[in-house]
Amino acid sequence: MSAAHFDELIHAPTRLAIVSLLAASEWADFKFIRDTVGLSDSALSKQLTTLEETGYVEIRKGFVGKRPRTTARLTRAGRAAFELHVAALQEMVARSGATILPR
């Protein structure tokens, strides 16, 4: 298996933002993702459903006290796909001779 693989599904700008947030999380709250990425409830639901159907994201619905709470997390397959995608991006940059400095 290649150490780098460009993933079209992840690379869509909104999904890249969502998956990147989830990549640094064990799980993330729906509202946190929505507010951070700047999406409406329905737009985020749509993107998460797409990622869930591909097996990249797992969505959990539960309650905190009496309040409903939805959280999302990357599956193992999702995390692997994200890491391969990042590696593919790094390869593209490296081939051009440029470097990416960490923020």
Place this chain on the structure above:
Amino acid sequence: MSEQMSPGEAAQALDEVQRRQQQVIDLVAIPAWYWWAVGGLIVVLGIGVDIRTPAAIGITVPVFVVGLLAVNGWVIGRAYRHAQVRNELLDGPGVLSILGFVAVIVGGTIGLAFTLRAAGVHYPATWACLAGGLVMGLGGPVLNRWLRRVMLGNRAGSGR
């Protein structure tokens, strides 16, 4: 699509990947007041140990325990409301730093208290806890910055 993507676009995407991960990492930033609050609570405990009357113990120990639960609950609750940062970002050096910091505070405070008592200093536990509290207040933010740096270095796309 990847064939048509320019290195500049790939770099932009990587920048976005890093920026989004940083937003999650910044959720666990501990405010500076937390370290001073815990340092103050240590001093309260030290006062109780030195005075050692039932009334002093009865006041200082509950203040210490309840205060510690309250400030920790606030910090943890604030972070967990949004997301839980991935454990693996902290890595071995991060975990060791936390354990080392706690060991220095606890070990140093107890060691200093016994040394001061042996030297005949009045209120040794209070003085030692004051020193421990100062190290906590001054060192906590330094630890915080270090842990943030470790986590940022371990995020995907950081070049490691």
